[in-house]
Amino acid sequence: MRRSLLAATAAAAVLAAGAAQADEIRIGVLYPIAGTGAVYGEPAMHGHNMAVDELNAAGGILGKKIVSFARDTKLKPAAASAAAKELITKDGVDVLVGGLSSAVGLAISEVARQEGVVYVATIPKTIKLTTEKRHDHVFRTASHTDFEGDAMAQIVAQLGLKKICDIQLDYAYGHDLAAGIEKGLKRHAPDAEKVLDLRVKLGATDYNAFISQIMGAGCDGVTSGLWGSHFVNFAQQGSPFGLFQQIKYISGGEIASHEIAGKMKGDYPDNVWSNTYELWYHHHDPSHVAFQEALAARSGTGETAMWPVLAYIGVKFIAAAAEKAGSMDADALSGALKGMSISTPVGQRTIDPETHQADTGQFWGPMVRKEGADYRVMDPVTYIPAVIEE
Amino acid sequence: MDSIIQFVQQDLGNPGLAALLSNPSFAFIQLMNSFSQAMNLFIIAAGLSLIFGVLRVINFAHGAFYMFGAYIVYSVAQEWTGNFWLGVAAAGLGLAVMAVIIERGLFQYIYDKEHLMQLLLTFAVVLILSDVAKIIWGTDQYSVSYPAGMKGAVDLGVTFYPTYRLFLIVVGPAIAIGLWLFTERTRFGRLTRAATQDREMLSALGVNVPIIYTGVFILGSVLAGIGGGLAAPFNSPTPGMDATIIVDCFVIVIVGGLGSIWGSFIGAIIYGLVFNYGSVIVPNWQDVFPFLILLAVLLVRPWGLFGKPEGGNA
């Protein structure tokens, strides 16, 4: 008993060996990198590392080398919370960046609040992160559910849809996006009526029961935030029913990104309007060409994924804020991030000093077949800015 | 009828139930959805039940077998040959090979151990296989196309219904009857049933019991592989799909009665009906229903609807 405890102490001492060094900047990175969700976390890491390498090549932050400590969030809030805490207490990171899934973002933000470390949320979109759960040390460079819902409502209005069915995942993102859509519909399409509200579990696989409910409800439009494999399964099950011939499918969750379109190829359904932060084939900002080429070289595929740019921007914001603040002190960094504005491969981004939210808009459009390609592309591409007009 | 619908819609405030009552074709589609979901689950659950019936091992790794089936179909059908049916055949074959390795290499040593040991051993196999799948296929999510000629829907008169799902509704009972004929009519099947009853006696009669065990384990695992393969077009192969399916299978097998093929069949149909109609009548609680059925059955009839009471009841 005693012996095993001594052994445990020794092992723990080994674990705690990484003593902080004064001549480097430590960034704690939190993405799902091993199991479920790694399909997004891995590309995000590419973007993160690309930004860090660029900065280090130019002399680092405040003349110090940047070192990243990456931990797997497993796409679960409990694991993310433990990982975030360990990054701070064990690896002594100066700042946290990342997060994928709204639930994970909220969990990391809570650790950042307790431990007094700045957290830059690059992907989570739940509105709560920058409203009721906002604190002095959390900032978001991603879009959020109110922007996304508002943009979706604009599309509903453009298409003249009248009866809307809503299907969402049963966690923070789904609930908040549904609320964002509802608010947006009041603004842009007041005569559109929501007739059905469906909630499915994160990781759900069988959608037939919901598809027939949607088809039976007689709606002409579906709003949704089913992302990733949820959308793949939903589309594969809905297509044979003729669902996508009967309704227009307006979706958040970036299912217009090339990682989905390139995977589904000919199986990608008709009548989908969706969003993405970045498209490798669309050069919105002149600097995007160079960014995309560098990313292609790094990831080894010409057609690059959308997630890297989000992680990339997060790091660039931290670097700019640190240079402005002149230190990595959490309060100084937080002060510098308020109102911080930088140019990114997808345009200028500014963080609102009050809400801690960046004005991150997204590209929206219908997914259409393209001559000579076996996957669908967004055409026309419309940038909907992060502005909500009351 | 109209007054009932009105009562449900307005007084009970349940638009889902009202829609089911007022729209027969909607009610019919939910019935078909129940069956098609049930039949896919049945194929997998039947394998789990079969293995338990003979080997007395609850195989947690069954979900991982299902996941391997789906991944193999992706590799063979989507990447190499483009032929879905070749993919399903490869999934069956691949699982047969895996089953031999796992049964001979591990499971044969635990048949006379406690249930806890067995349960944990199969859990160890789950952990290992999930990472092996990750090493082979990475963490990508894949999309598998429907087989040629089954992309669309068939006109059933009242409504259109997806061809592939109809195919599942047909293939499920066919497998059930096949398994039943196999256990009732073939020598191997009769020995299998005998092995369920009394292993020592069979061994004393000169029957090679280990071979029966291996055979049953292969058969059960192949069912999981084929079930996973058949699910791949509507259930994109992705890490974690093993953990989701195994819980569903447990519910079905326990509700139907461990070891009973027809029990799994009925258990799967109950599962499908409760999930599909439940999600309409009590919206958004569908994820909790399976456990309510399981609880109800365990409280009233722990050995399941078609099982036989045994030592389990103290």
Add this chain to the structure above:
Amino acid sequence: MTRPVLAACAAVFLLLALVPLLESNYLIDLFNEIMIYALFALSLNVIIGYSGNVSFGHAAYFAIGGYTMAILLTTYEWSLLPAFAAAVAFSFAASAVVAYFCTRLTDIYFAMLTLAFSMLVWGVAFKWRSMTGGDDGFVGVDVPAFIAERVPFYYFSLVVIGAAVAVLWVICHSAFGRALLAVRENPIRAGFVGINTRLMRWWAFVVAGTFAGIAGSLFAMVHRGMYTESAFWPESATVLIMTLLGGMYSFFGPAIGAASLFLLERLTNEYTEYWPLVLGTILLAILMFLPEGLAGLAQAIRRQILRGR
């Protein structure tokens, strides 16, 4: 309590009390979590090691204790003592009800029914969003000010867990514990000598559930949050593995198992992302070669040394 055991316990307690002197927030959190999981595993062992039933849903009571604590402290702003008492009472009540049904069964059906009940608890945590936060978890627990800092909380946790383990030890080594062992070894004979076997198994279940609830309530405070995963079945499997790894036929075995598994996971995650592969292989090795767990191994080695003398 025998002298060497008492001395060893005092030594461990003292060593644990010295941990904050290392001045590492990481180590304080690490040992705090290890202690919590040790208590969790010890509590499970009352069902497995002492009454001989395998619970596959023990995480449910851990989660009930944790959620009760989190919600009462934060949403209802209760003070620590009433909230803690309520957490204990809730896990007691829940396990009392579940035990009533589960003890009618044994073996695989017992395991399945415990699993079914735990999934129901998971379902409630998952769907009751307004109260529990649903799939996002209950994030941000208001820990009372006097233990809000790391070191005071660590000592609070140490005292609570130390007391809980002591009470468990007394229970398991009382006449009740011996009667339980008799039930495990031979239920029929135990029945003949006048032991109400079902009542004994009911008590074992309730004791286990209540102490799991205590562990859960501390978990909610150390993590400042509670998540649905804590009620999901893999969590029950994890604590079962801890118990088995340590050895279910010794009182302290599960605590050693919990500590080993926890440290092993942290260490493995440093070097490889394939933790499940490592855990699976370890589990396989224990089952094949060490069915009595680490405690069994230690005893075997001791016997070997004694014989060699």
